[in-house]
Amino acid sequence: MNTVKAYCPFCQQPIELPESDVGQAVNCPSCQMKFTPKPVTGHGPDIDRVMAKYQRPHLSEQESIHNFARYFTVAAIGCGVIGLLFLISAFIESMTMNSWAAFAIIGGSFISVSIWLILVAQVIHIRANTLK
Numbered sequence: 001m002n003t004v005k006a007y008c009p010f011c012q013q014p015i016e017l018p019e020s021d022v023g024q025a026v027n028c029p030s031c032q033m034k035f036t037p038k039p040v041t042g043h044g045p046d047i048d049r050v051m052a053k054y055q056r057p058h059l060s061e062q063e064s065i066h067n068f069a070r071y072f073t074v075a076a077i078g079c080g081v082i083g084l085l086f087l088i089s090a091f092i093e094s095m096t097m098n099s100w101a102a103f104a105i106i107g108g109s110f111i112s113v114s115i116w117l118i119l120v121a122q123v124i125h126i127r128a129n130t131l132k
């Protein structure tokens with residue numbers, strides 16, 4: 001008997017059902033919700049990729065790359081905050097005419113590192129999205 005693949009619209013549980021059952025309401029084996037399965041259309045590898053995307057709890061390669069990129073974003077936010085604190089210090093120092101330039105340079109350096117980290121994170125995200 002021919003089977004088709006579909007996935008639950010409520011919990012994304014992949015299911016296989018006989019071709020003759022397409023169009024008939026079924027209960028999801030995972031979350032018990034009732035739905036009418038729509039078979040995933042397309043070529044074999046496409047179906048497998050869709051299925052892999054919704055498979056839990058296993059992380060796809062793509063998702064782990066996205067998670068990796070998030071470390072850069074977190075580091076960028078950290079550097080940005082430190083940079084801003086130094087720039088604020090420089091501003092306060094400038095009113096008392098002290099060594100504000102040093103603070104401004106350190107703050108600016110942190111901000112530029114932050115911008116680079118954000119760019120790296122975005123490049124990794126884009127690369128992960130185009131991953132086949």
Ligand SMILES: [Zn+2]
Nearest residue numbers: 008011028031
């Ligand atoms: Zn379900």
